[in-house]
Amino acid sequence: MFPSRFDYSAPDSLDEALATLGQRADETKVLAGGQSLIPLLKLRFAAPATLVDINRIPGLDVLEESNGHLRIGTLARHNQLAADSLVGRRYPTIASAAPQIADPLVRNLGTIGGSLAHGDPAGDWGSVMLALNAEVVVRGPTGERRIPIDDFLVDIFTTSLNEDEIVTEVLVPQPEGSFGGAYLKLERKVGDFATVGVAVHLELDGDTIARAGLGLTAVGSRNIKPTNAENALGGNKCSDELFAEAARLAAEAADPVSDVRGPATYKRAVVEAYVKRGLAEARDQARARAGRT
Ligand SMILES: Cc1cc2nc3c(=O)[nH]c(=O)nc-3n(C[C@H](O)[C@H](O)[C@H](O)COP(=O)(O)OP(=O)(O)OC[C@H]3O[C@@H](n4cnc5c(N)ncnc54)[C@H](O)[C@@H]3O)c2cc1C
Structure with a gap:
């Protein structure tokens, strides 16, 4: 049509x-x-x-570290984030998610700002940004607002962006200490939206978890931040038992529905398995960065 x-x-x-x-x-x-x-x-x-096509506006595809943040311009394409060397070195959750979004054609054109503004609970960036405690910067007739991602995402295809506002960039806090992260995505076939996606970010001080961030994709009416699981991790030493408990709490926070991609019970079980796996992967990366194995 x-x-x-x-x-x-x-x-x-x-x-x-x-x-x-x-x-x-x-x-x-x-x-x-x-x-x-x-x-x-x-x-x-x-x-x-x-x-209103914003593609000709200069500067909206910025990608740089400044004032304690990674600034990602709204027009940064999925592929730009997949290929960027700074992102590859310092933002493993972003680097892991970007190449898993859609297919090469969509990744060449699709933008991070468009993806977040669209508010699709099956969108991968929402979960990544929840795990990273990102903020969305928007401009409107009365000036600029910085909206924490957890407040930006409201419900299915609904955000707190006003009709007369434009997303200009996403601010991701720079990681501290030794850090690791991953995005685990179950899809029916390559290029599909997630059946379940899990974003994980860990910052370690020695073997103690200084900060833990999690985000869940396609298991609710918006991307979910399982704060109980994050809180259970923070301040504690890494262990398989702790990761299993956090995974159980994350699965409890998920609210999936049964559909063509699988029954709700299956999706919840995938959340639990992926959170456990993602935390172990993030911990191993952080230990490797600190020169410990
Ligand atoms: C075949 C296919 C498979 C896909 N698979 C996935 C997938 O696996 N995972 C995934 O996360 N996504 C997937 N997508 C969605 C894709 O990532 C889109 O690129 C993304 O959702 C929207 O980004 P866009 O830049 O194309 O936005 P657009 O399509 O241009 O806009 C989307 C919405 O956001 C608004 N908008 C855009 N930019 C701004 C801005 N700066 N300020 C205010 N409002 C704005 C628009 O008005 C519109 O309402 C898929 C899409 C297709 C076609």
């Missing part, structure tokens, strides 16, 4: 994009990679009067 008629604007500054968006925010959509929006337009599930 063809999309409904729409006006198309491709500004080359953020101010201009915000001005166009502000004219009729309820009838306007921001276009980033188009990998979720264009299918929705074609199916006529969305029929905005205007599209």
Whole structure:
């Protein structure tokens, strides 16, 4: 099917994009990679009067460390994050997730900001950013807001972004001490959305867990941060028993539904197995970084 008629604007500054968006925010959509929006337009599930294409705005694909954070510009493509050497060295959870998103075509165009703004509970970035305690930076008519990712993600396809705001970047705190992380994703076939995804991030001080971050994909109406499991880990020494207990708590926080990808009980069991496995992997990476095995 063809999309409904729409006006198309491709500004080359953020101010201009915000001005166009502000004219009729309820009838306007921001276009980033188009990998979720264009299918929705074609199916006529969305029929905005205007599209504001932000791809020509310079600087929105920044990827650098600054002031204690990794700054990821909203237009950073999944593939850019998969290939970046700084990300590869210092942000293992991001580096592990990026190449598991969709297929090469989607990864070439899809953006981190578009993915988070879309609010799909099966989206992989939401869980990664929950594990990393990231913040989403948005600009609107009254200025800039920094929204913790756990407040940004509200419900299925619903975020706390206002209609007249644009996501500009994602801020990920720089890891401290020795750290490790992983993204474990079960999919029916390569390129599929997750049946279950688990993001894990650990920071160790010696063998004590200084910070633990977890995020769960496709097991609820939004990406889930299993805080009970994170709290159980924090301040304790790494052990298989502790990881098993955290995995049990994470599975308890999951709220999956039975669907074509499998029954709820199976998905919950996968969460438990993947959290345990991801924590062991993150611990081994952190020990290797600290020169211990
Ligand atoms: C075949 C296929 C398989 C896929 N598999 C996966 C997968 O395994 N895992 C996964 O996580 N994702 C998957 N996706 C989704 C993909 O990652 C998309 O790229 C992503 O969800 C949306 O990013 P985008 O840049 O394409 O956004 P767009 O499609 O351009 O926009 C999506 C939504 O976000 C809004 N938006 C975009 N950018 C901004 C911004 N800066 N500020 C405010 N609002 C904004 C748009 O208005 C729209 O509502 C898949 C998509 C396809 C087509």
